[in-house]
Amino acid sequence: MPSQIVSLDVNGERREFIAAPGATLLACLRESLGLTAAKRGCAQGACGTCTVLVDGRPEAACLVAVETVAGSAIRTLEGVATGGDLDEVQSAFIDCFATQCGFCTPGMIMVAEALLDRDPDPSEADVIEAISGNVCRCTGYRPIVIAILEAARRRRERAVTR
Amino acid sequence: MTYRLAPIDTGAFAAERDGGDLTVIGSVVRRSDARGHVTGRTEFFEDVAPPRLAHLKMHRSARHHARIRDVDATEALAVPGVLRVLTHADVPNNLYTVLKLIGVQPDDEPVLAVDKVRYLGEPICAVVAETEAAALEGAARVKVAYDDLPPVFDVEEALREGAPLVNEYQGQNHFVYEGHHCRRIRFGDVREAFARADHVFEWRYQSAPIEQAPVETTGCVVVPQADGRLRIHSDTQACFFTLDNTALILGTPFNKLRIVGGTVGGGFGGKVDVVVEPIACVAAMAVDRPVKFVYDRAEEMQVSSPRAAERIYIKDAVMGDGRITGRQVTLYVDAGAYARHTPYGTTKAAAHLPGPYSIPNVWADCHCVFTNRTPSSAMRGFGVTIADFALESQMDRIARALGMDPLQLRLLNAYRDGDLKAHRKVAKGTALVEVIQKAAELAGHELPETYRRMSSTSREGL
Missing domain, CATH: 3.30.365.10 (Aldehyde oxidase/xanthine dehydrogenase, molybdopterin binding domain)
Structure with a gap:
């Protein structure tokens, strides 16, 4: 099977690249597009650090053959901050000390974005459920859960004042 | 759940210093690396993608303990994209031990196995290829003929007379401390x-x-420089320790290597041994191209120490x-x-x-x-x-x-200040008594008056 040109909408921009058959979305983002925020932790869909949003849904990019999502809208951590301004999830992660080594952070933030997009006022149990596929080995789950709840609060507050 | 946005320490220590110039303890200090982490801009070693990057994968021992009769890399070399198959003969100083930097001897571990394997998964051949897939295919096609030796997996069995000798460089199944068996x-x-x-x-x-199980597996990217030096991007926890050990294995002056690191996707001690960098450097020199050697998850779980x-x-x-x-x-x-x-x-x-x-x-x-x-x-x-x-x-x-x-x-x-410890050192600054008293108080565990009055600085009540 020959390589093919794949087109994706990545963080609001149309990007085209050549992908070998079976190339993963993760490999294409990192190697073809130079978007290295999503990380390879296990390459078997178990750790969640490669999570990106595919048409708004969090997916383990290491398990997605890129040709199966051709034409989709992909959102990565690089697309979260706008014009150098951090969004509520990013700033809450900083303020609540929800990062340590930083390797799980891209995946954690992306699942948080997907959660808050569909539910602006999640319960603690909802947050825990949302990050249940993401491994943090520095064991900072509690600050991460607190940060996501804090981000939700900030986002709701901003929505009211706007 | 409480938000950790207020000062962490609101106790006496912080209050005592309120308004003074010692302001760090008791105040929130943002992590200097957090902005990079939340924007995805922190550079981990694998985010480095130099042009013409080659990939290294290991052929590892399929035995716990065996003599190596023969290594045949013919089929591996025939895999399209395979550039080189490295063996122990390609490593300048193949035998080493990481703590030789502080005088620990003997050298007891080969970078690549020579005549024997001593544990399941021990590296034997390094296959360097154009792609990760070709390197994996090549590594799978290396053929090793073994003569099995009896293995020993239990510490007490290993010390018994007649136990199989594990490490010939050590000479016996225990490390010798200044002439003593332990x-x-x-x-x-x-x-x-x-x-x-x-x-x-x-x-x-x-x-x-x-297993430490860091989310980022152990690895490095080695990039040959125009001036003949090697630039090593690594997730080691110990940059200079890695640089020095790698130079000793390569037999090069330390200043021939440059290490770029300090960003570690979880280490917990598991990224201190110098295991991936030396062979990746040998490979980068052999093919005169950048080389990446990174453990997959299974290797991280099985062979990282x-x-x-x-x-x-x-x-x-x-x-x-x-x-x-x-x-x-x-x-x-x-x-x-x-x-x-x-x-x-x-x-x-x-x-x-x-x-x-x-x-x-x-x-x-x-x-x-x-x-x-x-x-x-x-x-x-x-x-x-x-x-x-x-x-x-x-x-x-x-x-x-x-x-x-x-x-x-x-x-x-509990030890008290002034007690002579078993190592002939006098204990000072002890605090076990107070820590237990405080823990008991916090846990609502009643202690009798005499125990509540005990102190690390006196033997009163004993």
Whole structure:
């Protein structure tokens, strides 16, 4: 099977690249597009650090053959901050000390974005459920859960004042 | 759940300094690296993608213990995209030990196996290829003929007469400490203490190896520079330790290498051994291209060095009132097939005995033992953590056997400032008594008045 040109909408921009058959979305983002925020932790869909949003849904990019999502809208951590301004999830992660080594952070933030997009006022149990596929080995789950709840609060507050 | 946005320390220390120029403790200081982490801009080693990057994968031992009769790389070399298959003959100083930098000898571990494999997964051949897939295919096609040897997996079996010799460079199945078969402590007379004790309690404790399991696996990208130097992007926890050891293995001056690191996607001790960088450098020089060598998850779990398994026997002489008058410890640390950091870890275990207690008679033999298991090395308080598990379990069991409160038993035996420890050092700055008192208070655990009045700076109430 020959390589093919794949087109994706990545963080609001149309990007085209050549992908070998079976190339993963993760490999294409990192190697073809130079978007290295999503990380390879296990390459078997178990750790969640490669999570990106595919048409708004969090997916383990290491398990997605890129040709199966051709034409989709992909959102990565690089697309979260706008014009150098951090969004509520990013700033809450900083303020609540929800990062340590930083390797799980891209995946954690992306699942948080997907959660808050569909539910602006999640319960603690909802947050825990949302990050249940993401491994943090520095064991900072509690600050991460607190940060996501804090981000939700900030986002709701901003929505009211706007 | 509370938000950790207010000052962490609102106690006396912070209040006392309010308005002064010492403002860090008690205030929130943002992590300097957090902005990079939340924007995805922090550069981990694998985010480096130089042009013409080649990939290295290992062919690893399929045996626990065997002589290597033959290595045939013909089929591996025939895989499209395979550039080189490296063996021990390609490594300038193939035999090494990481702690040689602080004088630990002998060199006991090959970068690539020579005539023998000593643990399952030991590296034998490094396959360098255009793509990761070709490197994997090549590594799978290397053929090794083995003559099996009996393996030994148990520390006590390994020390028995007639046990298979694991590591010929060590010469016997234990590390030798300044001419002695183990790290020893001799303080007072434990035999006398056992003879006079009201009770003698002896129990055995053991632990399995524990993998650090960082989310980012161990790896590096080596980029040859125009001036002939090698730039190593690594997730090592120990940049200069890695640089120096790599230079010794390559037989090059230290200034031929440049290491770019310090960003570690979780280490916990598992990224201290110098394992991926030396062979990646050899490969980068051999193909004169950038080379990436990174463990997959299975390699991280199987061959990256875990916390050592330990077996610990503790025998205590105890008086009816709970005073421990003698403690004898026989401790075995499973180094696996090679020394790495375990001779040091075993010394740490010895240094930690008999725990934070003043015991007048102490005897300990701490053995660093070689077996045909994955070499163990550093992990979070290695040498100390498992010993603590054993020591504190022992304290609880003694308390239970005597029908005593476990905290009171500890307070009775806790070391105080001025006590002579088993290592002939005078204890100072001790705080176990106060820590236990505070923990009891926080947990709502009642202590009698005499125990609440005890102090680390006096022997009052004993």
